[in-house]
Amino acid sequence: MGTAAEPQFHVLAVDDSLVDRKLIERLLKISSYQVTAVDSGSKALEFLGSRGNNGRSSSDPVPSVSPNDHQGVEVNLIITDYCMPGMTGYDLLKKIKESSSLRDIPVVIMSSENVPSRISRCLEEGAEEFILKPVRLSDVNKLRPHMRRTKKLKTHQQEPREDSERHGEIRSQPARQHELEIQQSQHHPSQQVPQHQQQKSSNNNKRKAIDAEEGLSPDRARTRYSGVATF
Amino acid sequence: MEVGQMQRRLAEFTKSMFMEGFLDGQFLQLQQLQDESNPDFVVEVVSLFFQDSEKLLNDLTLALDQQNVDFKRVDAHVHQLKGSSSSIGAQRVKNACVVFRNFCEEQNLEGCMGCLQQVKQEFYLVKNKFDTLFTLEQQIVAAGGSIPAMEITSF
Incomplete structure (x- = not known):
């Protein structure tokens, strides 16, 4: 108990802005997290799809990638921007919470706009936190x-x-x-x-x-x- | 110029960027994220901001030049510019974007055109400031000096 090395927590960061992706990636890395950064909700689902199948039953509808290829690639938290073209952060959140294999993964939403109805909508849908941009180290500590x-x-x-x-x-x-x-x-x-x-x-x-x-x-x-x- | 003198100049210059509102506290956050393992983080992010913004300003110019302006599209570009400028602490660019978005909402073309000029002006102003700042830093490092830590905490 506690003697084995703790693997780093792995965070999947989703943001369409290159500047913001660079920033959130660095914020998470300096806080000792392992980070995968993607630029859209669909790429996030793609990434999760391959890992979602890892060790799951054969009835899982996600197309199979050899499970061994993705061993150790476990996502402990998803942090996503709210406002993105195509699939928004809210859409991504809903898709994750609707999926039996993904809904355990905590989702945190980031947004540059402080819109109370948006915040409550995300929290009701199962988001753990709603972080206002620009993201700071103190926000990352809340994760x-x-x-x-x-x-x-x-x-x-x-x-x-x-x-x-x-x-x-x-x-x-x-x-x-x-x-x-x-x-x-x-x-x-x-x-x-x-x-x-x-x-x-x-x-x-x-x-x-x-x-x-x-x-x-x-x-x-x-x-x-x-x-x-x-x- | 000797190293100490350059370091003082850098400190003065950085301070003036805060005093004149070009930068806000978010820039200090960026500096906190720079360490030995990532010594060029600030320059990298700010350079990305330059590239990203120039593309967005170009897109905005084209979008406002259409026969029938799609204000939603214009607003989406301004939203992106506002986001990245606020992420690096380029306060005056961000503030100009806030005004710009109000005109988008009103579908006020004249107002939008004026704001585009304003945003461009602020962008090139802060870009010049950053260029001076980074050149000074390079000169100090080349002369064997270190970059003094930011002492401004009240912003």
Whole structure:
């Protein structure tokens, strides 16, 4: 536990503006994330399609790419611009939340315009955050808890019976993360997960309870925070 | 010119870019993202901004030159220019874009034409400023000096 090297979180950034793509890519990299940047929603779906099929059942409709080619290419968060020609960030968000293989991936929307109705629409559709452009380092720091949650979900994903219920919870409370965490930890004792998994999960929750800010074992956290520590 | 003198000149010049409103706090964010692993980040992003903007200004000129101006299209170009200028902290270009978009909404051709000239003027002004800034930096580095860290924090 906590001794294995933590792989970097992988963020898929979507923005049609070259300047903004360069900026968000750098912001994420300096915060120790692995980044893939694409210039449209359809390219994002293309990228996710190949990975969405990774290790999935053969009934998955996405055309298959050899699973081994994409092993390790897991997307922990998608950050997308709102205003893009063709598929908007909102369209992309909807497509992701409608897809059974992709909807666990947290989506964050960026926009240069502060339009309250737009913001609430995105949050209702399941976006985790709405960030106003220009994006700053302090905004990127807000992404961390969302990535952590995906990791937790990933663990549970192996337990199919829990899935639908969990998605329901998350979608109805996009912004109330702490409540959700409490709910989940209370949930645990009744879960019929294999022994090793259960241990892992309850440890995770214990850590969260002890130190909600870190949520990871200290050695792991240190590795990931080191990139930011210089500021 | 000796290094110390050039460094002072650079500091003064940068400060004046903030004082005259050419730059805002977002430019300081860009500088924060530059480190040993990415020593040319600011120059790279600002150069991308130049290229992107010149193309957009060209597209805008063509779009406003049509018989029947498609104001939605014009607005989309201005929106892009506003976005990239605000991302690098080119405040005066961004502000000119805000006014421009209002005229797009009103479908006011005369207003749009005036704004295009205004945006172009601001763009070339800030481009010249950046050219001077980067040349000064290069001269300092070539003379073996380091680029002093930005001391302005109140912007």
